[in-house]
Amino acid sequence: MAPIKNGRLLFNDVPTGYPEPGKTTVYDESQTIDLDGVSLNGGVLVKILVISIDPYLRGKMRKPDPSNKSYSATFALGEPIANFGVGVVLRSENAKAKPGDHLYGTYPFQDYAVLPNVDQLLLLKNEEKLPWAAYVGAIGMPGQTAWTGWKEYAAPEKGDVVFVTAASGPVGAFVVQLAKLQGLKVIASAGTDEKVAFVKSIGADVAFNYKTTSTSEVLHREGPINIYWDNVGGESLDAALANAANGARFLECGMISQYNATPYTLMNLMAIVRNALHLHGVLVMQLLPKYRDEFYREVPGMVARGEIKYIEDAKRGLEWAGHAISDVQQGKNHGKSVIIVNEE
Known part of the structure; x- marks a missing residue:
């Protein structure tokens, strides 16, 4: 040839x-x-x-x-x-x-x-x-990130309130659905009304456009939050710190608001001490060896059955x-x- x-x-x-x-x-x-x-x-x-x-x-x-x-x-x-x-x-x-x-x-x-x-x-x-x-x-790196980070760090309990940013994305949407499968209340933010509609369709209890609605006001009204899955950083992270419950778990997966912009100065860092918060950096390549077999045993079937939508x-x-x-x-x-x- x-x-x-x-x-x-x-x-x-x-x-x-x-x-x-x-x-x-x-x-x-x-x-x-x-x-x-x-x-x-x-x-x-x-x-x-x-x-x-x-x-x-x-x-x-x-x-x-x-x-x-x-x-x-x-x-x-x-x-x-x-x-x-x-x-x-x-x-x-x-x-x-x-x-x-x-x-x-x-x-x-x-x-x-x-x-x-x-x-x-x-x-x-x-x-x-x-x-x-x-x-x-869903069955690749984004799904692996959501699955392994949630399993390792979220420690969900009955009655917990979860806040997910960039919730229409492949990682955020997977986390929303994991939390709902466990019966938790989910607050979710996204950047367009179309994305908000999708997040609602996969089960989020409260979904809002962070560009037109105050994140701080939503969290103050619907929180306090027990689990924060962060894909965004910046103002959303600051609002989550200000509205975190005692002992809340912060799963820091990404900070896309900072990748192409001037770093944002966080104002509510003292909440980490005041509320005894647990902050975890989520790096899938560190966690995957522990969960790989379970992930490929469980997730393809969940996607095929429509339990995880994307x-x-x-x-x-x-x-x-x-x-x-x-x-x-x-x-x-x-x-x-x-x-x-x-x-x-």
Whole structure:
């Protein structure tokens, strides 16, 4: 077979604010690949089907600086960015994967990839016959984040009140539904009326648009809160601190309001001491080994049965990945943002 195009999304420039498609990232079609002849070196050739777009990618778009430590490494300038995805094996020289197998793990943003080591990839059985994109959303890293963080830190009790920010997103929506499955009262915020409607549809008792309604007033009226799942930081975190019950658990998962803006000064930090609050940073890669088997045993069936619902914001083609990254940072997506790279 003659070489074919192997499109890629390259990290081109460190952004100072929101990532800009065509500047921060550049779609490149200059590379080709011979699917029959490319050397595998004991690995596998994968056609990438779907790749996840997540808020944390912004943190990887920074200059390498030993003084600026983070839980994830920087992207390399001039190289494809990477994130969680699902691919199908086309050729294999590894006994752990055969042609036709579907593998979940970290992939470069390109059409095809030769992976020398499949040990870090998960073979997906997909007995429920769910769309592959579900495996980068509710059954992927966002779902894993919600499941493991909730199991490890929430310590829910009967009568607890839960507050979830960015509640229409893939992590927040999963948390809302976990809390409702346990019979808890859920307060949830989102950034548009359309997103608020979705959050109500999955069971939130109180859902509001934080851009048009005061978070502090809602929490003062509906709280105090016992569990806070934070995807936003900033003013929402400050309001949660001011309206927390004694001994409340704060699960700090993300702070997207701060990723592209001037840091917000918190005014209610003394509440941590006054109300003996418990603050936990939620990092899925630290928690997943403990809960991985349980997650894949329970969650695919829950999604298939409709116990965990999700919505998806899909763009087709790697050329749109830069736009999707920008949309997620600005909250323009509605549902789990994914790139459909190739059809089966």
